Amino acid sequence: MTHSVACTTVSPSQLLTVNPDYIIADDFMGNYTATLQAILSIPGINSTNAAKENHIYILGNFAESLVEEPGPLSVYGALLLAMILHPDAFGLNSTAIPHYISAQWVGQYVKPNLNLTLGNG
Secondary structure, X not given: OOOOOOOOOOOHHHHHHHOOOOEEXXXXXXXXXXXXXXXXXXOOHHHOHHHHOOOEEEEOHHHHHHHHOOOOOHHHHHHHHXXXXXXXXHOOOHHHOOOEEOHHHHHHHHOOOOOOOOOOO
């Protein structure tokens, strides 16, 4: 059985029209700095609320998998997004959320339980 995840591509002009409060992106360039630079190079991006408030976050591979892959661990992806959007609800201040969400940060703060129990059937 094959699972597919529907992803929507947002054009730069659509992004600017929406004027998001947060931008949460995959590490699509393979490294945080290049990905962030690609986002910041979009003409007009600095006028968005996300850029003005310094709310641009890049998900590392593990964080991306939790958010995008369907399955039992996706609840941790929802938790991760909630922590980014509402850190105070988790006893964090906004400066505690790094702009690059690494596997180490996920392990320390989201604390996904990766123990698996397999049935006998």
